Amino acid sequence: MADNNDAFVRFVEVQKSYDGETLVVKDLNLDIPQGEFVTMLGPSGSGKTTCLMMLAGFETATHGDIVLDGNPINNVAPHKRNIGMVFQNYALFPHMTINENLAFPLKVRKMPEAEVQERVKKALDMVELGAFGTRRPAQLSGGQQQRVAVARALVFEPKLVLMDEPLGALDKQLREQMQYEIKHIHESLAVTVVYVTHDQSEALTMSNRIAVFNDGIIQQLAPPEDLYERPDNAFVAQFIGENNKLIGTVKEQHGTNCTVETEDGSTIEALAVNNSGSGTKTTLSLRPERVVIRPEAGRCPNIFEATVIELIYLGDHMRTRVNLLGHDDFVIKVPNSSGHQHLKEGEKVSVGWLPEDCRALDYA
Amino acid sequence: MVQAAQTFQVAEGMSLKAALAKAERRNKTRALLLVLPLLVFVSFTFLAPIAQMMFRSIDNPVVAGVFSETLIVLEDWDPSGAPTPPEKAYETLAAELARGYKNRTVGRAATRLNYSQGGMRSLITKTARKISRVQVGPFMEGRWKDKFLEIDKDWGDREVWATIKYSGDRYTAEFFLKALDLGYDWDKSVTAEPENRQLYFLTGFDSVWWRTFWISALVTALCVLLGYPVAYLLANLPLRISNLLMILVLLPFWTSLLVRTTAWIVVLQTEGVLNDVMMFMGIIDERIQLIFNRFGVVIAMTHILLPFMILPIYSVMKTIPPSYERAARSLGATPWTAFWKVYFPQSLSGIGAGGLLVFILALGYYITPALVGGPTDQLVSYFIADHTNRSLNWGLASSLGAFLLAGVLAVYVLYDKLVGIDNMKLG
Incomplete structure (x- = not known):
């Protein structure tokens, strides 16, 4: 993480309340170094969009400071912040052509006409829409409008670009394509991006770091890989990717591991991450792809008998739902590799996992 | 596949087009039956009288x-x-x-x-x-x-x-000529009426036609100036407050035209409320004439036609997402630039629709000018009524009416050319 004083964007103890009774954003601290792509990810109502709007200047923080490039911007009007923004519905001005839309931020900055033309052309070429300059937004497809919106937010060369669920209205295939395009633009321009989405795969694809929001608090701020592999708490484990959740009580803590007893009396060896010590309840998090079918003896300390309930063929893997330790929503992903394990519905099979793949987290 | 489809058509004994036409015909018949009562009503009460009026304007049997x-x-x-x-x-x-x-x-x-x-x-x-x-x-x-x-x-x-x-x-064009202060000379050449008989067109700025036109234009302009900010508030306030405001806008709308017009007489007359207040506050030294003149006509007409301006503008503004203004601000525009370059152009179609509505209604206004206007403030409708009821010169009344109708259609066509009638939203 970058040094605090060098951070390009800083949220310092920021709070936001709309009604004076409840806090939508509770004590937010976030440092974003220059050139980073940070995604605010969370369910709706988690406060992520409010944070973005405070950064853009459309909402004022109830408490705390927002610092941009060393200057507090709480009292700076939105149009003086020099922040590019891409909106959910693109917000391309329907009465202007694409060229006029792109020229708008340059014209309000009183840039000479020749330079305006040149920059507009460059921005359009960047998003490969050079031939569409004289059209109106309504004459473009959703994906093209999206590209124009991105180009417009970048054309006046802001150091910071905000994106508020910009791909929400696109179909799946186009969305994935646009994710890569935005990622490449970010890499080539080295601009700082703060991106808001509720789509975790989008966040995992594009971000340098992801801030997972829930209930007005950043639950975890980490690179995509850490977030998936090493979730800090039960919410993040559940929100990012697929997760098997087992509730138990910590019996004994030894080193980095702990022994957990589940409700039906079985004991599980798990990695102690975020539990409150012996005798307290804990949520065990286990990724479906880390469960091994018919493990070799002695390889896993955790081996249990499971009954196969449902098999769903998904091409690259077989999604297998089993009854394990009294839970019948335990999911195992069996990869479709050569020589993989063949299972049948109703079959009893032994399954196991390593302690380091099973994380003992907080009990919510 | 194609082969199969053709076989199917042959078996049915009709081409695809014929089958489609048959299916469509049932829908069309049903639609026609649904609109038929209204169509009959409109023909008898609207189209037929208009046709008769047009005919009377050239009919000359006596x-x-x-x-x-x-x-x-x-x-x-x-x-x-x-x-x-x-x-x-x-x-x-x-x-x-x-x-x-x-x-x-x-x-x-x-x-x-x-x-x-x-x-x-x-x-x-x-x-x-x-x-x-x-x-x-x-x-x-x-x-x-x-x-x-x-x-x-x-x-x-x-x-x-x-x-x-x-x-x-x-059949004669004479009534049309009279409606423009023209007439036939002895050799049937078109010539201006003697000056003491001129009234409608040739007396210049204060002739009936010009007066009708410019009072309507003035009332329309005032309605835009007064109605636009109200519509903006209505569209942007929280729902609870805007609903209350909307009721305030609509309340006069539901009151009788006659009641509203006479209310203005109460307020504006020389011994009326406004004069009393201004005298009391020392703004004026002697009572001023506020009604039974041009001022009163413009005030009362503006008030009565204001909802017709507010509602179309409001309905257009409702469709402008707030993100446009935000986008403009984030791109570096001041609040004023964001409004003027981004919001206002998008609300223009509402102003166009409201303006068209108010202007056309004002062109044909009768009761209000008749009640609160002086003799020189009467619009063309007054003269149509006068020739219909009093002087019984129905030919002239009809030709005045025909010109009024043509004027309205001209405004409509002009609007269509400039803005496009498809862009009109009336709420």
Whole structure:
């Protein structure tokens, strides 16, 4: 993480309340170094969009400071912040052509006409829409409008670009394509991006770091890989990717591991991450792809008998739902590799996992 | 696949197009049946009266009926040649005047001729009265012209006979000309009416047509200025407050036009509320005339037509997402630039629709100017009503109405050309 004083964007103890009774954003601290792509990810109502709007200047923080490039911007009007923004519905001005839309931020900055033309052309070429300059937004497809919106937010060369669920209205295939395009633009321009989405795969694809929001608090701020592999708490484990959740009580803590007893009396060896010590309840998090079918003896300390309930063929893997330790929503992903394990519905099979793949987290 | 589809069509015995047409026909019939009652209603109460009005504006049966034989004789007379028609014309006219005097049709013809030429009514009625007493017999042969001249020397005037001749046309454009202060000269050339009979068009800025146009334009402009901010508030306030405001806008809308107009009389009259307040506050030293003049007409019409401006603008503003203004701000525009360059252009279609509505309604306004306006503040509708109910010159009333209708259609077409009628949203 970058040094605090060098951070390009800083949220310092920021709070936001709309009604004076409840806090939508509770004590937010976030440092974003220059050139980073940070995604605010969370369910709706988690406060992520409010944070973005405070950064853009459309909402004022109830408490705390927002610092941009060393200057507090709480009292700076939105149009003086020099922040590019891409909106959910693109917000391309329907009465202007694409060229006029792109020229708008340059014209309000009183840039000479020749330079305006040149920059507009460059921005359009960047998003490969050079031939569409004289059209109106309504004459473009959703994906093209999206590209124009991105180009417009970048054309006046802001150091910071905000994106508020910009791909929400696109179909799946186009969305994935646009994710890569935005990622490449970010890499080539080295601009700082703060991106808001509720789509975790989008966040995992594009971000340098992801801030997972829930209930007005950043639950975890980490690179995509850490977030998936090493979730800090039960919410993040559940929100990012697929997760098997087992509730138990910590019996004994030894080193980095702990022994957990589940409700039906079985004991599980798990990695102690975020539990409150012996005798307290804990949520065990286990990724479906880390469960091994018919493990070799002695390889896993955790081996249990499971009954196969449902098999769903998904091409690259077989999604297998089993009854394990009294839970019948335990999911195992069996990869479709050569020589993989063949299972049948109703079959009893032994399954196991390593302690380091099973994380003992907080009990919510 | 294609082969199978063709086989299917052959079996059915009809082409795809025919099958589609058959399926569509049922839908079309159903749709037609649903609109039929309204269609019939509109035809009888709206289209037919308009058609009749258009017809009346050129229909001219009176003189042609009463003086039919005289008109046949006059066909051979060229007003630009001999100053008076031949003796035969006097003789025939004498017979028709006497007959008309007896069965009381001559009065209508006299009134009709008076529309074309001032003084004709008295000339015709006087002559008819006197000529009906003249003994008819062979001894009058060749002496009819002298007799007419004896009754009134105007009968030797080219213009009197020319008036009878052209007023006898079964269909005439004369009423349209009159609606523009024009008329026929003796040789049937179009010429301006004498100045004391000018009223509608040629008296310049304060003629009826110009007055109607510019009062309507002024009221429309005032409605835009007053209505736009209100519509903006309505569209942008929280729902609870905007609903209350909307009721305040609609409340006058639900009140009778007559009540609202008379309320303005109460407020604006010389002994009225506004004068009282201004006197009390020392703003004015003596009571000022606020009503029964142009000021009162404009105030009352603006107030009454304001909802017609607010509602279309509001409905357009409702469709402008707030993100546009935010986008403009984030791109570096000041609040004013964001409004003027981004918000306002998108609300223009609402102003267009509201303006069109208010302007067209104002063009045809009758009751309000009649109640709160002075004699020189009456719009064209007042004169249409006057000619329909009082002077009974239905031809002129119809032609004024036809011009008004044409004006409205012209405004509509102009709007369509400039803004496009498809862009209009009326709420």
